[in-house]
Amino acid sequence: MATFSRLIRAIVFDFDGLILDTEEPVYRSWLEVYQAHGEELPFERWVQIVGSTTIGFHPQHHLEERLGRSLPKEVLDRRIGRRTEMILAQKVLPGVVQHIESAKAMGLxxxxxxSSTGDWVRGHLARLGILDAFDCLRCRDDVANAKPEPDLYLAVLECLGVQASETIAIEDSPNGVMAAKRAGLRCVAIPNSITARLDLGQADVILGSLAEVTLADLLRKVAST
Ligand SMILES: [Mg+2]
Known part of the structure; x- marks a missing residue:
């Protein structure tokens, strides 16, 4: 354990669904629009975009195709309003701040x-008062390919000046876990209400919440895999 801890120099967090549960609000805001139009939002298509971008499934275009017409601007604006309202009601997920503080104390x-835009991620982290805790952020706009491709993780490693073998990723979605593993990192998965229904089996360790463990426990668990 002591040897392994010395080998670890960095921790890389996902944002959506890991630091802040934006996943349920985004899903619910679309679900409400689908339901108001008497349509079903296909969950198996939805999960393609969790942790990634809307390249695989575009909820607006899909619903417009089903209806055979464009959604009015008021409907789309109201959906964004509902999403924002639900996100602003969320707190930083349990254990995240403690792990950030522990990592700082350990010199990591x-x-x-x-996979979200830099504006989205920086805006929320600043609002939550934890933006300055991070040495480096890499978002959708910084790389050619979002998750599950490894580009974002490779870009963060370069920015932090660390190797994949010295770094642990913490993720909530299969797309995120795959991106981290493809970049060669070890990965801890913490499912949320949306991703708990998905297969996170590629992660090295799966926990119910970051609040279940100290950072030392987490490093020990990863070391024992
Ligand atoms: Mg995520």
């Missing part, structure tokens, strides 16, 4: 790798 570097 901290990064964020997110």
């Amino acid at each position: 570097k901290l990064g964020v790798a997110s």
Whole structure:
């Protein structure tokens, strides 16, 4: 354990669904629009975009195709309003702040790798008062390919000046876990209400919440895999 801890120099966090549960609000805001139009939002298609981008499934275009017409601007604006309202009601997920503080105390570097835009991630982290805790953020706009491709993790490693073997990723979605593993990192998965229904089996360790463990426990668990 002591040897392994010395080998670890950085922790990279995902943002959506890991630091803040934006996943349920985004899903619910679309679900409400689908239900108001008497349509079903296919969950198996929805999960393609969790942790990634809407390249695989675009909820607006899909519903417009089903209806055979465009959704009015008021409907789309109201959906964004509902999403924002539900996100603003969320607190930072349990254990996240404690792990950030522990990592700082241990002298580890901290990064964020997110398939969302830089404006989205920086805006929320600043609002939550934890933006300055991170040494480096890499978001959708910084790389050619979002998760599950490894680009975001490779970009964070370069920015932090660390190797994949020295870094642990913390993720909530299969797309995120795959991106981290493809970049060669060890990965801890913490499912949320949406991703708990998905297969996170590629992660090295799966926990119910970051609040279940100290950072030392987490490093020990990863070391024993
Ligand atoms: Mg995520």
